[in-house]
């Protein structure tokens with residue numbers, strides 16, 4: 001459970017950029033949060049709490065902002081880190097999935113041999129918007145033979161109803177906007 005003080009700390013370091021990357025989208029910029037030592041440390045600690053009781057073996061971070069948050073969460077949990085990347089970036093054999101974003105279309109990939117049988121995965125990202133990215137990631141991780149035990153994001157844009165695409169997995173958001 002996030003305290004009011006922690007919520008205020010995080011919120012005070014997320015800024016709105018209107019009409020970016022296209023008109024009508026208000027972009028939630030987390031770079032002020034990342035550059036603040038207390039804000040960054042608190043974010044990593046709170047995102048990691050979603051793993052409690054789940055015996056997580058791997059943390060998946062989604063390119064690019066999910067890497068910045070997911071790698072320190074993995075370190076914090078003493079778990080491995082698995083990158084889910086935009087298409088064409090991973091060198092070995094991959095599985096891929098395509099989806100729509102608030103501002104476009106994307107394809108993500110994971111290495112087919114990224115997980116050992118029985119691995120228990122925590123998925124980390126910064127923003128849950130329409131839910132397409134996390135939905136595709138859950139499907140890729142499962143197809144690779146691992147179990148998704150939780151999804152933990154910094155913020156959820158509730159008006160885009162991403163959670164409705166994720167009824168089959170526990171999702172926690174530090175901030176609901």
Ligand SMILES: O=P(O)(O)OC[C@H]1O[C@H](OP(=O)(O)OP(=O)(O)O)[C@H](O)[C@@H]1O
Nearest residue numbers: 063064065101102128129130131132133
């Ligand atoms: O819930 P959704 O509608 O799928 O949107 C959420 C995704 O959008 C952003 O990623 P983006 O593809 O912009 O990549 P970036 O992290 O490289 O900026 C964000 O970091 C999430 O991964």
Ligand SMILES: Nc1ncnc2[nH]cnc12
Nearest residue numbers: 026027028029102127129
């Ligand atoms: N409005 C938004 N701000 C930041 N990241 C996003 N990803 C999808 N929608 C976003």
